[in-house]
Amino acid sequence: MTDNKQNSCGPAGSRASKDQCVLDAARQLFIEHGFGATSMDAIATTANVSKATLYAYYPGKQALFAATAQRECNRIMAQMELTEDLSELPLAEALERIARSFVQPVFSPDIVALLRMVISEVSRFPELGPIYYDSGPGLMHSHVADYMHRARERGLITTDDCKLAAAQFLGMLRSDRHLQRLLGKHVDTTSLEVTIAEAVKTFMARYAV
Amino acid sequence: MTDNKQNSCGPAGSRASKDQCVLDAARQLFIEHGFGATSMDAIATTANVSKATLYAYYPGKQALFAATAQRECNRIMAQMELTEDLSELPLAEALERIARSFVQPVFSPDIVALLRMVISEVSRFPELGPIYYDSGPGLMHSHVADYMHRARERGLITTDDCKLAAAQFLGMLRSDRHLQRLLGKHVDTTSLEVTIAEAVKTFMARYAV
DNA sequence: GTCTATAAAGGGATAGAC
DNA sequence: GTCTATCCCTTTATAGAC
Numbered sequence: 001m002t003d004n005k006q007n008s009c010g011p012a013g014s015r016a017s018k019d020q021c022v023l024d025a026a027r028q029l030f031i032e033h034g035f036g037a038t039s040m041d042a043i044a045t046t047a048n049v050s051k052a053t054l055y056a057y058y059p060g061k062q063a064l065f066a067a068t069a070q071r072e073c074n075r076i077m078a079q080m081e082l083t084e085d086l087s088e089l090p091l092a093e094a095l096e097r098i099a100r101s102f103v104q105p106v107f108s109p110d111i112v113a114l115l116r117m118v119i120s121e122v123s124r125f126p127e128l129g130p131i132y133y134d135s136g137p138g139l140m141h142s143h144v145a146d147y148m149h150r151a152r153e154r155g156l157i158t159t160d161d162c163k164l165a166a167a168q169f170l171g172m173l174r175s176d177r178h179l180q181r182l183l184g185k186h187v188d189t190t191s192l193e194v195t196i197a198e199a200v201k202t203f204m205a206r207y208a209v
Numbered sequence: 210m211t212d213n214k215q216n217s218c219g220p221a222g223s224r225a226s227k228d229q230c231v232l233d234a235a236r237q238l239f240i241e242h243g244f245g246a247t248s249m250d251a252i253a254t255t256a257n258v259s260k261a262t263l264y265a266y267y268p269g270k271q272a273l274f275a276a277t278a279q280r281e282c283n284r285i286m287a288q289m290e291l292t293e294d295l296s297e298l299p300l301a302e303a304l305e306r307i308a309r310s311f312v313q314p315v316f317s318p319d320i321v322a323l324l325r326m327v328i329s330e331v332s333r334f335p336e337l338g339p340i341y342y343d344s345g346p347g348l349m350h351s352h353v354a355d356y357m358h359r360a361r362e363r364g365l366i367t368t369d370d371c372k373l374a375a376a377q378f379l380g381m382l383r384s385d386r387h388l389q390r391l392l393g394k395h396v397d398t399t400s401l402e403v404t405i406a407e408a409v410k411t412f413m414a415r416y417a418v
Numbered sequence: 419g420t421c422t423a424t425a426a427a428g429g430g431a432t433a434g435a436c
Numbered sequence: 437g438t439c440t441a442t443c444c445c446t447t448t449a450t451a452g453a454c
Contacts, residue, residue: 122392167386172380175377423453434440
């Protein structure tokens, strides 16, 4: 038997490498309790490894946190990819699709929790703010601004600042719901549909040709 | 001499009561370092009192934090008061004034720092989220929605959801600048003026009669 | 590489004198 | 009410066996 010893990691007994188990446990605990309230002991226990093993992989708590946050940022970046081509759709429908692919991750529990974590620790890790923004929200803004640019070239909208138009659109989608979400309030999906529809209307009232 | 003993409190030697000194020190440190990274020892030192005195005023760290956050929320509420009457102004000008009285506190360093703190500790103190929202951003939203209501009754705008119109307007003002601010990026005032002017334009394109 | 056991430090909270 | 000194627990980090 190769598993005479407990070599499975994490609460569910996954068979990933210990390194990944440690990162998964760290991710869960950092997101749930924050940097200060998460102990290396708790991470080791959750990952089913000893504390010394943690220090074999990472020189300290800060390095482990940085690695965790970095990996999570990359995950977000993967989620944010807008692969589908919206150029053929009519303006209103394209905006609705953009809105949904923006709202879905932005209001999802995991990403809200990560954002809380980054905001909490941005004073301790100042470099984390730009890393997170550029790999998540900033990327999304760029994608939307790119769409605005193409829509303008196709004569669908008129504006001399595509970035600002995108920022206004996404700002209306966040409205104050996103802030309330960060502050712990539950936001239901159906009310977000209203927010989306109305944001599209207002955007088109200003920019649609 | 009445000051044969060091009865001044805080770093600047103010003559407020010890209670206020403690709260001031706690405010500064909690905002700067967060709940977890702020020690009662540091608060006592900053307030120029002994640690035991802290516990004479507040039963523990959590109670001191709650009192600090509550007082800070009340401060914000006072700042948020929109005392001036905007009913006589033309729509665009009223919106600009509203926008400025919204943007100024929302992007100010103190309030951004407080918001960071509340978001950081909302998992530890779930009741803090609604308290902060209702006394700060929520109140602002209500005020703006009230203005929208009056503007509609005067025939300046047309909408069947004043709250949503207000949320869209304020959402465009936050845009992604507010998120970037939370993540540590500096936002200069002059670029916010552009944001304000454009938000007014878009709002009027949709809602102005 | 991985574990058990432990050192070293820091912080929340309290006892007792004044 | 306020201070000094201290208790006790948690946490980071490491030493040494396997």
